[in-house]
Structure formats: structure tokens, C-alpha cells
Amino acid sequence: PSDGAAPRYKPPATETNPALEDPTPDYMNLLGMVFSMCGLMLKLKWCAWIAVYCSFISFANSRSSEDTKQMMSSFMLSISAVVMSYLQNPQPMSPPW
Amino acid sequence: MKNLYIFIAVLFIPWSFSLAKYDEFEDGDDIMEYDDNDFAEFEDVNEDAVTESPQRIITTEDDEEEATVELEGQDENQEDFDDADAQEGDTESEPYDDEEFEGYEEKPDASPSKNKDPITIVNVPAHLQNSWESYYMEILMVTGLLAYIMNYIIGKNKNNRLAHAWFNTHRELLESNFALVGDDGTNKEATSTGKLNQENEHIYNLWCSGRVCCEGMLIQLKFLKRQDLLNVLARMMRPASDQVQIKVTMNDEDMDTYVFAVGTRKALVRLQKEMQDLSEFCSDKPKSGAKYGLPDSLAILSEMGEVTEGMMDTKMIHFLTHYADKIESVQFSDQFSGPKLMQEEGQLTKLPETKKTLLFTFNVPGSGNTSPKDMESLLPLMSMVIYSIDKAKKFRLNREGKQKADKNRARVEENFLKLTHVQRQEAAQSRREEKKRAEKERIMNEEDPEKQRRLEEAALRREQKKLEKKQMKMKQIKVKAM
Numbered sequence: 001p002s003d004g005a006a007p008r009y010k011p012p013a014t015e016t017n018p019a020l021e022d023p024t025p026d027y028m029n030l031l032g033m034v035f036s037m038c039g040l041m042l043k044l045k046w047c048a049w050i051a052v053y054c055s056f057i058s059f060a061n062s063r064s065s066e067d068t069k070q071m072m073s074s075f076m077l078s079i080s081a082v083v084m085s086y087l088q089n090p091q092p093m094s095p096p097w
Numbered sequence: 098m099k100n101l102y103i104f105i106a107v108l109f110i111p112w113s114f115s116l117a118k119y120d121e122f123e124d125g126d127d128i129m130e131y132d133d134n135d136f137a138e139f140e141d142v143n144e145d146a147v148t149e150s151p152q153r154i155i156t157t158e159d160d161e162e163e164a165t166v167e168l169e170g171q172d173e174n175q176e177d178f179d180d181a182d183a184q185e186g187d188t189e190s191e192p193y194d195d196e197e198f199e200g201y202e203e204k205p206d207a208s209p210s211k212n213k214d215p216i217t218i219v220n221v222p223a224h225l226q227n228s229w230e231s232y233y234m235e236i237l238m239v240t241g242l243l244a245y246i247m248n249y250i251i252g253k254n255k256n257n258r259l260a261h262a263w264f265n266t267h268r269e270l271l272e273s274n275f276a277l278v279g280d281d282g283t284n285k286e287a288t289s290t291g292k293l294n295q296e297n298e299h300i301y302n303l304w305c306s307g308r309v310c311c312e313g314m315l316i317q318l319k320f321l322k323r324q325d326l327l328n329v330l331a332r333m334m335r336p337a338s339d340q341v342q343i344k345v346t347m348n349d350e351d352m353d354t355y356v357f358a359v360g361t362r363k364a365l366v367r368l369q370k371e372m373q374d375l376s377e378f379c380s381d382k383p384k385s386g387a388k389y390g391l392p393d394s395l396a397i398l399s400e401m402g403e404v405t406e407g408m409m410d411t412k413m414i415h416f417l418t419h420y421a422d423k424i425e426s427v428q429f430s431d432q433f434s435g436p437k438l439m440q441e442e443g444q445l446t447k448l449p450e451t452k453k454t455l456l457f458t459f460n461v462p463g464s465g466n467t468s469p470k471d472m473e474s475l476l477p478l479m480s481m482v483i484y485s486i487d488k489a490k491k492f493r494l495n496r497e498g499k500q501k502a503d504k505n506r507a508r509v510e511e512n513f514l515k516l517t518h519v520q521r522q523e524a525a526q527s528r529r530e531e532k533k534r535a536e537k538e539r540i541m542n543e544e545d546p547e548k549q550r551r552l553e554e555a556a557l558r559r560e561q562k563k564l565e566k567k568q569m570k571m572k573q574i575k576v577k578a579m
Contacts, residue, residue: 049238056242060249060325064296093234 025066028058032074036081045085045093051078245326252323253298259339259461260301260318262469264293270479275314276307298324310490312346314482321465332465339461340425341475343482347453351490352431354502357408358398359386359417360426364458365398373449374432377509390414392421400505403498413488416481423478425458429489432506448513455489457482 032054039048055075062071229236268291271278279290281304294302299320306313319340322328356378358365365383369375375398383396389409391397395417399405408429417424433454459478463471494502536556543549 052238052242053245056245057325057327060245060298061322062297092232095234 021063022061025058025061025063028054028061029070029074032058032078036074036078039081039085043085043088045082045089048078048081048085049093051081054078248326248329249324252325252329255323256299256320258469259320259467259472260293260295263318263341263472263475264303266472266476267479270476270483271303271305274308274483275305278303278305280304280306293318298322308486310348310351311486312348314343314345317342317344336464338464339467341459341461341478343457343459343479345455345457345482345486347455347486347489349453352429352453353493354431354499354506355404355494356400356430356432357404358426358428358430359391359395359408360424360428360458361394362396364426365396368426368428369398371436372428373434373437374430374451375428376437378430378432378505386417391417394421395424401498401501403494407492407494408488410488412484413481416477416484420478420481423459423462423475425460426456427458427485428454428456429485430454430456432509448510455482455485457485 032051034051035047035054036051038044039046039051055071055078058074059071268278277289279292279294280288281290281294294304296302299322301318301320303316303318304313305316308314319342321332321337321339356374358368358375358379360368362383369379369383378400379398381398383398385391385393386395386397386409387393389405391414397405399408431453432451433456434449434451438449457478459475461467461471462474540549540552540556543552
């Protein structure tokens with residue numbers, strides 16, 4: 001029984017159920033911004049590097065409906081945090097051990 | 098497009114590094130020249146001042162060979178200083194003074210007793226060396242980022258290949274059963290796109306419709322997040338599988354009223370807690386299906402025994418036993434409304450909308466290490482889905498069953514109303530109070546005393562009427578009770 005009825009509607013654009021959505025990209029985005037601010041203000045290189053990682057992770061986990069502009073802005077912010085830390089203090093990072 | 102952005106941004110990093118290095122050199126030179134001119138003035142004034150300040154001017158980018166030369170030069174300078182014969186010595190050795198190290202501060206202490214102790218050449222601190230080796234942490238970071246990007250590309254491609262392999266295997270079966278295969282909701286007309294709709298790097302959707310009995314079928318290929326390195330590492334600790342989730346929405350007239358689920362015990366326990374309909378209608382714990390010949394791994398949750406009897410026919414049992422390892426959960430429900438919603442305190446809620454749904458969750462074999470070939474083994478499961486659609490249409494409860502089902506549904510609705518009754522009363526009460534307050538304010542704000550009086554009287558009359566009505570009602574109830 002393949003074509004009994006006329007074709008029906010389009011997909012209910014897959015439910016935007018806030019409880020079901022994966023919060024990872026949003027958390028990572030926020031974390032990335034926080035770390036890059038820390039890196040810029042407190043001139044901590046490792047903060048800036050973690051911010052870069054956070055923004056990459058947020059990008060990898062993002063939904064297609066996410067704004068690319070926000071991704072790019074968080075990404076650019078973290079890159080600029082790294083660059084600024086090195087401009088202010090070109091010494092290499094020292095490991096914590 | 099996204100990849101392009103990443104590569105451009107990654108190129109930024111080494112470029113900015115090289116910029117940083119050169120800037121420092123230029124700044125250093127400027128400082129030196131400026132200070133040279135300054136000290137020319139102070140030559141006569143204070144020997145101490147002159148000799149100490151060159152020490153403080155530090156440039157940081159010198160090689161080790163230059164370092165040893167400077168040390169000797171500086172020693173000579175110190176001797177001259179000790180002999181109080183400073184000025185010429187200073188001017189001659191100023192070029193050397195200006196290229197001292199930071200660590201040089203130790204020298205003045207050592208040099209007076211130079212003849213007694215050997216020269217201790219201090220190692221140049223790592224951050225002053227002009228070599229790439231000292232930046233090993235940074236190189237590590239960049240390598241990590243590159244590894245992440247590589248994994249992203251590889252993971253994304255793998256998921257893509259798996260999705261298309263699945264679709265190619267299932268395409269024929271779907272096209273023979275559904276008139277509309279693949280739709281992304283953008284076209285005005287209902288035409289088959291014949292393609293998967295990519296929602297994410299790890300989620301692919303497919304909407305099929307145009308079949309008798311069902312409104313439509315939404316298939317979601319929920320792959321593992323292979324594109325995220327963190328996820329890949331987490332999965333090494335805790336293996337997980339790709340999942341195929343199929344949701345069939347039935348027409349209202351094509352399915353009777355029952356709630357039924359079968360699946361792995363763990364999945365059923367979780368669903369019973371999470372899903373609105375299963376928690377309300379299936380109060381017992383998941384029962385073993387051994388009675389029907391199902392393997393131990395599977396359990397059954399059902400609204401009433403009759404439903405289980407009806408559902409477990411030979412063909413269904415055959416499907417369930419043969420593909421038990423791939424089945425996570427199967428749920429037939431006429432009261433399906435998704436997972437329980439978190440309700441805030443004091444918020445009025447209506448009963449959530451329900452739809453007659455068949456929900457299937459299958460695990461892709463391979464437990465993460467799937468290859469496109471594994472997708473073929475899921476084809477029989479799709480046949481099971483099609484069979485279930487027809488079965489759900491055919492299966493009807495008998496009279497007793499229907500009565501029980503109706504009673505259950507009425508019970509659930511009553512419970513819900515009772516729960517919200519208090520909230521609704523409170524809401525109505527607060528609305529009435531608001532009205533009264535607004536009225537009083539209006540009366541107060543009226544400037545004209547005449548109008549005020551009139552409004553007050555009107556309000557009083559209304560109150561009296563209400564009281565009378567209430568008294569009437571009470572009388573009526575009393576009469577009825579008698």
C-alpha cells in the first residue's frame with residue numbers, strides 16, 4: 001500500500017524542545033569568552049590558549065541553526081587574546097610543574 | 098566554508114608570533130639611543146647614577162656568544178669604576194653597557210672578590226634565548242589544535258559516509274512504501290528531495306510521508322560526535338553506539354488507545370522515568386518477555402496484559418528475537434507527548450498535546466567502530482517498522498480492554514486537574530483581587546467628589562449583589578442536600 005493518500009506535510013522542523021537540546025556549544029562559547037577575557041585582563045597566556053580550545057570545541061559541537069557570526073566572534077576573540085598576551089610578553093609559557 | 102575560516106585563522110598564529118619578536122627588537126633599539134643622549138648630559142654629575150642606569154637598560158634578545166663578550170667588557174668597566182676613573186671608561190664601554198643582561202645584577206657582588214672566586218657564568222634564562230626550543234609549550238598547544246582540526250575533518254567525513262551508506266541501503270524500501278521521501282520543509286510544494294537533511298555534523302534527518310495509516314515518519318540518524326576530539330576521548334572510557342531513531346506519527350483513526358513498550362531493561366527503566374505517557378499509564382516495572390520467547394535482554398512495559406498479548410504475535414516475536422542486540426526500545430503509544438516537561442512552581446499547565454505515535458530506537462552494531470557496511474544489517478529493522486505500522490492499524494482492543502483504557506485515561510486527566518485545581522483557584526483569586534484594587538484606585542484618583550461618591554455607591558451595590566447571589570446558591574445546595 002504505497003500511494004493510498006496524497007503526500008502529507010513537510011517535517012515539523014525538528015522540535016525545538018529546550019530540554020532535549022545539547023547545551024555543550026553554548027557552555028563552551030561562554031567559557032571561551034570568559035577565558036579570553038581573563039587572558040586579556042590578567043595577561044595569562046594559558047587562559048588565552050584554553051579560550052582558543054573552547055571556541056574550537058564549541059564550533060565542533062554546534063548545531064547548524066547556530067549563528068556562524070557568534071561562532072566567529074568568539075573564535076576571533078580568543079585568537080586576539082592569545083596574540084595580545086604574546087605581544088605584551090613574548091616570553092614562552094612556563095609549564096606549571 | 099567553515100573549514101576555510103579555520104585554516105585562515107590557524108595561519109594567523111605563527112604570523113603573529115613572528116611579528117611579536119621583531120617588535121621587541123625595534124623597541125629595544127629606540128630605548129638605547131634615547132638613553133645614550135640622556136647620559137651624555139649626566140657624565141659629570143654622578144658616577145654612580147651613570148654607571149647604574151646602563152645596567153638597568155635591559156635588552157633581552159641577545160645570543161649566548163654576545164653574552165660572554167659583554168661579561169668581560171662589563172668587568173673591565175667595574176674595575177674602572179672602582180678606581181674612580183669612571184668617565185672615559187664609561188663612555189668607551191657604554192655600547193657594551195647597554196647590552197647587558199637582566200641577570201647581571203649578581204655580578205657587582207661577585208666582582209670585588211673576583212680574584213678569590215672563579216667567574217660564575219650564569220646560564221641565560223630560557224625565556225631570553227632566541228631559539229624555538231624554549232617555546233615548546235606553545236608548539237604543543239598548536240599541535241593539539243592541529244590534531245583537533247584533523248579529527249574534526251576525519252570525523253565529519255566518516256559520519257557523512259555512514260549516513261549516505263544507510264540511506265543508499267534503505268532507499269529502495271522507503272521509496273516503495275512512501276510517496277514522499279526526503280523533505281526539508283523549504284519548498285512550497287511537497288516534492289521528494291530524495292536526500293538526507295543534515296542538521297549537524299552528527300545528526301541527519303529524513304522525513305517520509307504519503308502512506309496509508311500514518312501521517313508521516315521522521316527518521317533521525319544520531320551518530321556519535323566523531324568530529325569532536327573531546328567526545329572521541331570520552332568514548333574511549335565509555336563506549337557508546339550510533340543510534341537510529343524512527344518516529345511514526347499515526348492518523349487518529351488508525352490506532353486504538355493503548356500504551357506499550359518493549360526494549361532493553363535499562364532503556365525501559367529510563368524511559369519509564371522520563372516519558373510522560375509511560376510513567377502515567379504503565380505503572381508496573383518492566384516485565385520479562387520470556388513468556389513469549391523473547392531473550393532475557395528484552396523487557397516489556399504495558400498498560401494492560403491484553404495489549405501485550407495482542408502485540409506479541411509470531412512475526413513480531415521473530416523480529417525481536419533475531420535483532421535483539423540492535424533494538425534499544427520500541428514504544429507504541431496513543432498518548433505520546435514526549436519527555437516529561439519540567440514545570441515551574443505556580444505555573445498553570447494544560448495537559449500536553451498528545452499524538453498517536455510509534456517510536457523506535459535502534460543501535461547500530463559496532464559500538465562506535467562502525468563501517469558503512471554495517472548499515473545493511475539495519476535493513477530488516479526497517480521492515481519491522483513497516484510491519485508495525487500495519488499491525489498498529491489492525492490491532493483493536495476488545496470491549497473490556499477499551500473500557501479499561503478509557504478509565505485509565507479519565508483517571509489520568511482527573512489527577513492532572515486536581516493537581517492544577519489549587520493553582521487555578523489561586524490564579525482566579527488573584528485576578529479578582531487585582532480587579533478590586535484597580536477599581537479602588539480609580540475611585541481614589543477621581544478628583545470630583547461627586548463622581549467619587551457615585552462610583553463608591555456603584556461598587557457597594559455590586560458587592561451587595563454578589564453577596565445575595567452567594568446566599569441564594571447556599572440555600573439551593575441546602576435544599577438539594579435535604
